[in-house]
Structure formats: C-alpha cells, structure tokens
Amino acid sequence: MSTLDTHAGHHDEGSYLSGPPGIMAKIWQWATTVDHKKIGVMYLFAVLFMFFVGGTAALLVRYELIDPMRDVITQSVNADGDLVETTTSTGENLRDLFSGLGVAGDLTGTQIYNRAFTLHGAVMVFMFIVPSIPASLGNFFLPVMLGAKDVAFPRLNLLSWYIYLFGSAFGILSILMGGVETGWTFYTPYSTTTDADHWRVVLMVTAAFILGFSSILTGLNFVVTVHKLRAPGMGWFDMPLFIWAIYATSIIQVLATPVIGITLLLLIFERIMNIGIFDPAMGGDPVLYQHFFWFYSHPVVYVMILPAMGIISELLAIHARKHIFGYRAIAFSSLGIAGVSFLVWGHHIFTAMGELAAILFSGLTFLVAIPTAIKVFNWIATLYKGSIVLNTPMCYGLMFLFTFSIGGLTGLPLATLATDLHLHDSYYVVAHFHYVMMGGTVIAFMGGIHHWWPKMFGKMYNEPGALIGMGLVFIGFNVTFFTQFFLGTQGMPRRYANYVDEFQTLHQISTYGSWILGLGFLVHLAVFVHSLIAGEKAPANPWGGLTLEWECESPPIEHNFHHEPIVKHGPYDFETTVPPHWDPKDYPIHPDAGKAAH
C-alpha cells in the first residue's frame, strides 16, 4: 500500500460525499474509509442514534414517575383514583423488551424501572455523550480547522470507530439479554452480586471497558494531530478555541480512561472469579471502587463539557461577528479545567469518605469553578458591540449561556460540604448534572450541528423549523429539570421508582416537560431529514467564518483543501479580515477590513 502524492493540489477532486456508483461499493467505501470526515459523519449518526435510544429510556423513566406508586406500564390509575392493572399493547412490547424477550423472566415494575434508568445512564454516558462532540464534530473539523488533510493516524481513527461499534454491540447485546439494573456507575458490592446467574452485567461492563479504548485512541490521535499537523503560519495561539477545547479534552481522555479500564477489569474479575478486591465479605473495600471509578468519571465530565465550551466559543464569535474576548484566558482555562479535573473526584463520595478527605476535596472542587466562571464572563463580553444574528446556532449558543450558568451555579451547594450532605444523591444532583450535561453539552452539540451542518452535508437546513425545535427544547428542558431542583431540596432521593405522595405535583410537571423536550427533538429530526432530502445547496461560507473550514467547499473535497492553506489571520479577526467566499449582501464588514491583513 503506497501512495504518491505528487499533485500540487487537488483540483480535480469531488466532494468527499461522492463515492463510486452502486450501493454496495458505497457501503464498502464508507466501511473501509480512513477519511476523517466520513468517520466523523458515521460517528455523528451513531451517537445521534444512541441519543435516541437513551432518550427513549429517559421518557420511560419520566413516564413511570408521573404517579407515586404505579408501576411502569403494567398498572395505571382509573377514574376513581384506584390502581388497576392495565396492559396496553405498547406496554406489553416494552415489557418484553425489558424482560429481554423472555430471557430475564417476569420482571416487577420497579425492576423494569431500574433497568430503564440504568439503560438511560449507561447509553447516554458511555455511548452518547463521551464520544458525542469529539468523535463526530471533532473528527470532522479538527483536521480541517488546522488546515490538515487528515488526522495524524487515519487508520487508527478507523480502528477507534470499529472499537466504538464493537463496544456498543456488547452494550446492546446486554440490553437485548434483559438489561442491567446496577445504575451506570456499577457501584460495588451491588454490581458484583446482583443478577448473579447472568452475563448481562459483565457484558455491559465489558462494553464500557471496550468503549474506553475507543476514547483513548481518539484522544491520542487528536493530541498528536494538534501537535504535528497545524498548517503553516498557525501557531498555538492562532488555533480556533474549538481546537483548544478538543486538545484539552483529548489529554483528559488519554490520562483518565486507563484508570476506568483497570477498574472495570477488576470488576469483571470480581464478578466471574470472586477475587474479592471490592468485596467487603473478603476484606475488600467497596469504597475503593468508588474512588477508582470517579478518578475517571469526574475528569470524564470535562471530556463531555470542554468540547461543548469550544463550540460555544466558535458560535458566539462568528454569529456576533466579533473577536472572542480574552482568547488566551479561554484557551488556558480549558487546560486549567483539564488539570484540576483530576483532583476533585472525591466530591462524588462525600457521604462515604472520611472527614479530612472530604474537606480537602471540597476545597479543590471550588477551584474548578474559577476557570469555568472566567469562560462565561468572556463569552458574555464577546457579545459586546457585536452584530448578533439570532439564527439557530446562535440561539443555541445563548441558550447554553443560560442553562450552563444555572448548571454551574447550582454546583456550588454541592461542593459546599454542609449543604451537600443534604443534596447528595437527591434530585438536586440529577437536575444539576442535567443542566450541565444536557443544558451544556447537548445544547452546544445541537448548536454545533446546525452551525456546521451546511459544511458537512452541503445543504442548508430550514431555519424557521429549527428555531421552533430550539424553542421547544428550551422550554421543555427547563420545565423538566428546573422542577427537579425543588424535588431534591425537598427530600426526593435519586433512582426511586416509587415515592411519597407529597412529591407528585413536581414530578408531574417534570414529566410533562419531558414530553415537550421530546417533541422538540422530533422537530429537529424532521428538519435534518428534510434538509438531507430537499435542503437548499449551501454556500461555502454561509456564516462568514474565518476559521479554515470555511475556506473549503461545502461539502469539502476528499483532501479538504485544493492547496495547503497558509494562515495569515487569526480565527476571530472579523474586524480586519475579509472572510473567504464573502458575499457582501450577507453581512457588512468593517470598511478597514482586509487592508491590514493583505
């Protein structure tokens, strides 16, 4: 296998989406591709599918909680307010699904509920949110924004993708065999003793273990790409902030994931060979598992949120046509967050650890708040004197500021020891991390998808439709999760299928919100499908961006650029630079623009 790259440029190439004729040939081409763009697109659809699976489970969880005592599906309330057994056909199907098509036997309502929330957590964390932005948008845009033709190790990249599929297959197999009910955290000794006769838990843990490798290899690939493949003229501080964020993310992935690897491996050994490391009966320490687990799983929270922060930096700057405020502060705060993230895992287990350790971890936890706050201040300052257009990506960007600020600020009482003792493992925590993970990562991801959709697929999306979807998501999200703060402070514990009557009103509001939220995402799905089928052809630079991806065609050619780009301006010099493919009727630029740069 060799290639001779004697072409000075790639003038004769078509879009990366155009493949050989024939459906089988196309499938083969995509399945064996080492093109980072194709791999990114495959990741994009895979993670969106996982989001759909996890989201369905979430709706089921919310549906169950509409009534304090009713069991999922099998029972409901009749007109007199009594509980009666009703088995609808949909309900039967769902019950069959969760009973593993008969494999798991007859499950009670709470058992189904426990499987549903574990499925939601495991799928969303391991298969959706960790790979979401880095593996899809990161894979597609990291090399392009650096001006490279591909990531450093294209074949390794393909391998990561197949490892992701392989790992997910284990997860899905586990679900089809009846699912697990350990919670996504697999806390010992529950996870090592429950469901002892079956392989389901082992399969799910193995899935997480394998997915870890995918994460490590992607991160490794990206770090090397950033170090070695920047276009001529692009210094470290000429990189778009999205790249900085992905870079910081990748470092965390490389450093944290191996620890979960060994932890899950020990868990598997514990289950199949009873080695006793986490088994209190043999002198093992179940809290040690929690330390190991969170040593990974806390940094990985930043694997989820840092790329989202990177996207927001891009969205706000471009759609406000404004140089990002405090570039270096944002770039360094990404690295700062990555660094501090390794020191704060203990705040997940305040109620299980000794006093001294708890105080230490509480203090360290507050440190994370500082770089995060700096970022938010910088983003808001970026809007000052901008030219703000309220299209879907920008609306998502602003919505991120709203929801993420709530998520961040509500983290403070959780870092404060005296208040955490009450809020720990309550719905307050659930609301907090959904405000960060969903109000942060998912919202930024949606913004990023809309922002780069024209570039990825060469089609515009329907703006009014997407705005309606955005509005529904905003309303639905806040109705669903804001109520949960109150549930938590009032004493509702997490992971409860049944609860005391006094919480019912808030639970009902939350459930109604989840329906609005679901509807919002369905609208987005419709907009995406419509765009792929009948979308208008996208111009090369619909938003007037200055980062290198906007110099490519929409969609980019096979090798991204016709000529190797040479970077002459910063990524956010909107005031002095004429954007590539600029069309004066789209937006005005400053009269001095272009004079200084060329």
Place this chain on the structure above:
Amino acid sequence: MSTMTDTNPTDVPQSILKSPKHWRNRIAGHHWRSGDEEFDAAKLGMWLFLTTEVLLFAGIFCGYAVFRMMYPEAWANGSHYLDWRFGAANTAVLLLSSWTAANAVRCAQLDKQFWLRVNIIVTIACAALFIFIKLKFEYMVKLGQGKAPGTFFSYPHAHDAHEPLWWSLYYIGTGIHALHVVIGAALFGVVLYYAKRYQAYGPTQYTLVENAALYWHLVDLVWIFLFPLLYLIH
C-alpha cells in the same frame, strides 16, 4: 507509513529491494509533509499510549498500596510465599531483552539487517523464557498449593484471613503484566516478519522498531516496580 487508500496493483516485485515496503522505497502518508514529521508523530503517539499504560498499572499499584495499609500482616506473609530467585531471574531476563530491543533500534538505524533480526529474535526468546518461568515455576506451583485468588483460595496453612486478597492482587498485577509481555513479543514478531520479508526497516524508516522497543521498555519498567513490591518488601 503508507495509506490504505491508494494501492498499486502492479507492486509485487520479486526482489525485496524493489518492494515498496523496503525501507528505501517507503514514503510518508499523504497528509504528512515529510517522513520525519510522520516519524515524530508516531513516536509522540507511542509516548502518549505509554502514559495510558502507566496509568493502567497505577490502578493496580494503588490497590496494592491501599490493601497493604489495611492488612499489613497479609501483605508481609504474601511476599514470604514468593521465591525472590524466580523474580530476580525474570528481572534479569527482561533487562537483557530490553537491551537487545534497544540494540535492534540501533541496528535498524545503521542498516545492519542481520543483527536487527538477531536482536529481535533474542528479545522474543527472552519474552518466552519470562513467561515460561512465570507459568512453570510460579503460577503452576502456587495454584497447585491452593494459593489462588479470591474465593478459589484453598491453601490450608494461611496465617492471615486476608491472604486471598494478596493473591488476587498478585495474579492481577503479574497477569496483566504477562499479557503485556505477550503483546510486546507479538509486536516484535510483526517487526521480525517485515524485517525478514521486506527489509522494511532502515536508517530512514524504523518507526515500528522504535515503537515496539519503547513498548518493551515500558513492560520492563513495570516489572522493575512489580518485582520489589511483590517479592522483596515484607
């Protein structure tokens, strides 16, 4: 390295020298500006990968430390059960192999194809010897006496209730390390195949030899920590 995308169907030449896999004929992947950059990148990637390996073992060492503090008796007894001579022999074997692995890189840089192969073969042989000593004189014997991990522990003369935990950590630590030895040997096997079949490594192209050697040094390094912790400290 080359890419997978473009293959030349005519390039299966009879002579090794004309093979595109021969080190003189190999060129950088299409997204690299030069072979040097590609080499640097591959090495950086390998170092990052080694970091992940260190962290993987860090988990085991951490578990070792925690339980050592909790059950010092069991840990002291544990090391008495192990014969330091086998550990020392294996240390010597690994140190030798690390030296030959480093030599292999040097030979590739100097285009000494024969000595390159010899060094790799010695390295692989050392790996095999290591595994042999481990299995034959340690695992088999210990398991035969009932010194097994966790609930399989059935050694009748245990002094401390937590000795099964010690054995769990012993088997996990050395077992995962042994797995790495096997993977490293397999990696050198690949290098040997390409070196023999195509003379694929030479002064301008020895990425895989270098990376395999780096990996091997890590395997060695981990053992350097495992050996005193398990065999020597009481």
Place this chain on the structure above:
Amino acid sequence: MMMPTLATAQVSGLEKLIFGPKLPASESAAWADGLFMMITWFSVFFFVVLMGLMFYFMIKYRRREGVPTEPSPHHNTLLEVFWTVVPSSSLLVMFVLGFQGYTQQLVSPSNAMELRIEGNKWNWLATYPNGAKSPEFQPLSKKETQSADGMSSSVTRGKDYPIFYLPENTAVKFRMNSQDVIHSFWIPEFRVKRDVIPNRYTTYGIQTPKLTAADTYIHQDTGQKMIGRDMWVFCAEYCGDEHSRMAATIRIVPQDYFDQKMEEWGVVGLPWEEGEKIYKSMCASCHQINGTKLVGPPWNESSDGSGQYGWGYPASLADGTTVERDPNYYRESILDPNAKIVNGYAPQMQSYQGQLDEDDINNIIAYIQTLSTVEPNPHLDAEGSESESEAGNQAEEAAGSES
C-alpha cells in the same frame, strides 16, 4: 454569616418554596439551609447580572442591515483579573462555611443516645439502647394504604415501613452498617445523610427538636390526638429492586412517651407476634402475605399460574422437584436460601445466618403457620393475623397450644 437560631422563627417565603413545607429539624439543619440560601442569593445575583447583560447585548447589538460591527478591545487585563479574583474569594468563603457546618452536622456529643441502624435489602432496622426493635409500621403512600385495604385487589403491593421513635430535644447518634450492599441513611429534615457500608460502621449525630403545639397529629390506629413529629428516612444510595421502598419513619415524641414505648417493646411477645415483627422489618419487602408475587414467593395460602403457596402446600421447585413446605423447608430457606428455589423465582435472597437466631427463626415459622388453613394453629381463624387487634386475644391461646 450569623448563626441562625432555630429556623422555624425566621423561614422566608423563598426558603419554604425551596425546602417545601418541612422545616429544618435541628439547628445545624437550619444553619445548612441558611448557607444554602446564601449561596442561592449569590448565584441569583450573578445569574441576573450575566443574563441581564446577555439579553441587553442581544437586543442592543442585534444585526442591522448594512451596519458593521464596531471595534472594541479583545481583552482587558484589569477587567479579567477583577472577575477572576472577586468570585474566587467568595468561593473561599463558601468553602470555609461549608466545612464548618459539616463538622457540626456530623459530630454528636459523647452522651448522645446511640441508635444502631442496620440496612439490608430493603429494610431499615433500628436497635435501641435497651435492645428493643421497633414493632410499629406505617405505609409509604396513601395509595398504598388504599390498595392494602383491598380496595383494588389486583394491586396489592402495599408495604409497611418501620417507625423509629426518638425522644424530643435529645442528642442521638446513629451507628450504621449494612448487611449486604451500600445504602445511605437520609433524614431530609435534618439535612444530613451518610452512606451505610458493609463491614464497617459509619456514624452521624442529630439533635432532635423540641416539640411544639404544631406537632399534634391523629394516631392512625386509635384516632387519638398525639404529640409527635414524623419524618421520612430514605435510602439514598441505589441498592436494587426495591430501593425506592427502603424507607422508614422517624417519629419524635415526648420523653415520657418514648420511655413508655421502650418499656413496652422490651417485653417479649408471643412467638407468632414476634415472628410478625421480624416479618415486617426484614421480610416484607420481598414476601407478601396477600398472595402478591414480589421478588420472593408470597407466604400466605394462595395460588397463581405457577403454583400453590403457603404453609403445608407442596412447593414446585425450579429443578422440577417438589418439596413439602414444612418447618425444615422454611428453616433451610432462611439460612440457605438458594438451596431450594421455587419455580418462577430468581435466586436473589441472601442468607440470614448470623442475623436471625434460633428463636427468631422459630417465631417466623410460627407466624407463617398462621397464614395458612392447612394445619392452622387451632385457635386462630384464617385471617387472624391480618387484623391485629382482634387477633390479640386469640393469639394468646394459640401460643399456649403451640408451646
């Protein structure tokens, strides 16, 4: 921040909205609430400032046709230092107050009354200093009461939760450990929880409040007016199937009433009565006495598609054999639950070896016997066990005949 006195006096409307109608029950709880409110106000301030600016910029600088952006500085060191230092120092304040409150919340005076808490899947069990265990129970939800009354017989998952009595205005220390997996003992009113871990003790202390006139309630059985305050205890660490039903009630009562209860409970009752107490506190989350199938088979005389249940009836096992449900069968099922698995059930039960002594096992078996019409205790009618007040008199005779 000032240390608030008992918060009942000065609860703001917002605090009520946030923490619900339940007031903080101790001073340290009120203190934690105060800290929470302080952080909340801090957060609200920043949120309003940030969002205010954002919406203001959004409107003021919205894109207008033909109007380019005005240049403005790309950074401002002074401003950036300012907005780093100011929030950081407020974080320091929160941290210090937080750990101050934390030490207060967990520590208990040395003369505190010690209540031993044991968690197992899925019950809380409290042992008082005199060795008594609480025999009183109440349901989790009103709907559960309804179904337990038999109003809708198809849903009979009602379960009773133990009531732990505590005297008012007393320092109490919980010494907790778990029999199986990790649980967490949370009393929302005291704003504290702590994990309950197998193979080690964890502790925390509370100071029970003084009762006031507002704490009058109507007793569920007798209909009398009583003084006392009920609080839920929840398990906050996920522990499996019935995690959401692992609850208990803390009932704060006047000291003399508490003493009276202690005296009552110290007295050992009849075998089947003792058995019923054990049933309610340890077995009821998996075994029902109204024919419902939970994790484990029901104990009373009943039948469903997969077989007949109850004392004296043969049990069809998963391995295809059948076995008579006699005392030996029950004994084995308690001590070695996985030896005989009833067809249609998973081997989920853990052994109670070490947790139940011979007397306890005898008492449970005596209780199971009362639930069946096959060789019943001669002086008990079939439903004797279900209405406690009636059964009381008959039970004495029943016990007499048994011993």
